[in-house]
Amino acid sequence: MNIKCGIIGLPNIGKSTLFNLLTNSQVRTDNYPFCTINPNIGIVDLYDPRLYKIADIINISNILCSRIQLIDTAGLIKNAANGIGLGEKILEQLYKVNIIYHVVRNFKKNSIHHVYNRISPIEDINIINMELILYDLIKCENLLSKLKYNITNENIIKICNKLISCLNNNKMLKTLEFSDEEKNIVSNLNFITLKPMIYIFNCDDTKTNVQNISNTTINYNKDIVININFLKEKNINFIIKKSTLDKTNFRTYNKILSKYNLVRLFIHTFNLLNIITFFTFNDKEIKSWMIKRGTTALTAAKKIHSDIYNGFIKVKVINYNKFVLIDNNKFQKLNKIPYAIYNKHYSIMDGDILKFVFR
Ligand SMILES: Nc1nc2c(ncn2[C@@H]2O[C@H](COP(=O)(O)OP(=O)(O)O)[C@@H](O)[C@H]2O)c(=O)[nH]1
Ligand SMILES: [Mg+2]
Incomplete structure (x- = not known):
């Protein structure tokens, strides 16, 4: 499963700091806006504390x-959608992402320059969201003007008008209800304001009450708001990366992970995208997998290896929550794990540990 996440926000608010944190990279995080317009692209290892716990129980050190x-995009500013600050080019980069991480500055620090010389998370959110709405509006109007003279496009024209009227009311497209037919058409057009969004407040130690952010501000009530102190996470991240993954320090490792707030970001990402995790292991390695909620055992088998798919006989299942309750000593022989047996139609649950039996 190929999931892409795009970071957006005003300049100089910690976007690249977050990118470096998550991807373990060293891209520039200088204290001035518009370092670059090219996006930084990286890979994020999704720490799942459950993975380390299972590894600890079954005594395997190779964890995937x-x-x-x-x-990581460059900063957007007012009128970005109209091309100011190369905004159009930046917004274009969001075309292919599945989810948007909207970073909001909520740290004071006078020495770090703010493009509008003030700290106001709500105003900042409004500026960015308006640009996203405007960008979709321009795209939609362009599409409409191309279709207008072709009578066979009647349905699409009708949808375009619906979209335009929503955007003209300063509302994101995800606030609309769509029929199945409309959904089919609209989902192929990759509008930015249809994508789920997580607002990440980059907070310093002064406790500001972020819970007060209202639905009118975030525009869509299924989107998520979380508070993360990037600088603090940076320290935890450093410890995580430093500790070598040998069998003896799984527990310490999990303790550190439990303080790592970015894990919450991953959990929300999965929830918004309707993705769940399952685990597999053999005597060499343990691995976590992402799949859409509701995926059957047979489809999951296909994802792992075509041999497992083609020769599928049955799947042995134990959920993580049950697995961790069983006395560790019982696992001295791995063949004593009390699996339940299912056929190819079994619908996989989040946290399932699967053992496929195949010809
Ligand atoms: N005090 C403080 N500074 C931060 C925080 N996050 C980022 N910075 C600093 O703000 C500046 C801009 O950060 P950067 O990640 O490059 O912002 P970007 O332009 O949004 O990518 C850098 O000097 C960072 O070290 C934070 O949470 N607190
Ligand atoms: Mg940056």
């Missing part, structure tokens, strides 16, 4: 996390 792609 699920991964997603992360795109």
Whole structure:
């Protein structure tokens, strides 16, 4: 599963700091706006504490996390959608992403320059969201003017008008209800304001009450708001990266991970995209996998290897929540794990540990 996440926000608010944190890269995070217009692209290892816990129980040290792609864009400013500050080019980069991480500055620090010389998360959110709405509006109007003279496009024209009227009311397209037919057409057009969004407040230690952010501000009530202190996460991240993954320090490792707030970001990302995790292991390695909620055992088998898919006999399943409750000593022989047996139609649950039996 190829998941792409795009980071957006005003200039100089910590976007690249977040990118570096998540991808373990070293892109420039200088204290001045518009360092570059080209996006930074990197891979994120999705730490799932469950993975380390299972590894600890079954005594395996080769751990393979699920991964997603992360795109760090340059800062957007007012009138970006009209091309100011090369905004159009930046917005274009969001075309292919599945989810948007909207970073909001909520740290004071006078020495870090703010493009509008003030700290106001809500105004900042409004500026960015208006640009996204405007960008979709321009795209939609362009599409409409291309279709207008062709009578066979009647349905699409009708949808375009619906979209335009929504955007003209300063509302994101995801606030609309669509029929199945409309959904089919609209989903292929990759509008930015249809994509799920997580607002990440980059907070310093002064506790500002972010819970007060209202639905009118975030425009769509299924989107998520989280508070993360990037600088603090940076320290935890450093410890995570430093500790070598040998069998003895899984527990310490999990303790560190439990303080790592970015794990919450991954959990929300999965929820918004309707993705769940399952695990597989053999005597060499343990691995986590991402799949759409509702995927059957047979489809999951196909994802792992065509041999497993073609020769599928059955799948042995134990959920993580049950697995961790069983006395560790019982696992001295791995063949004693109390799996349940299912056929190819089994619908995989989040946290399932799967063992495929195949010809
Ligand atoms: N005090 C403080 N500074 C931060 C924080 N996050 C980022 N910075 C600093 O803000 C500046 C701009 O950060 P950067 O990640 O490049 O912002 P971008 O332009 O949005 O990519 C850098 O000097 C960062 O070190 C934070 O949470 N607190
Ligand atoms: Mg940057």
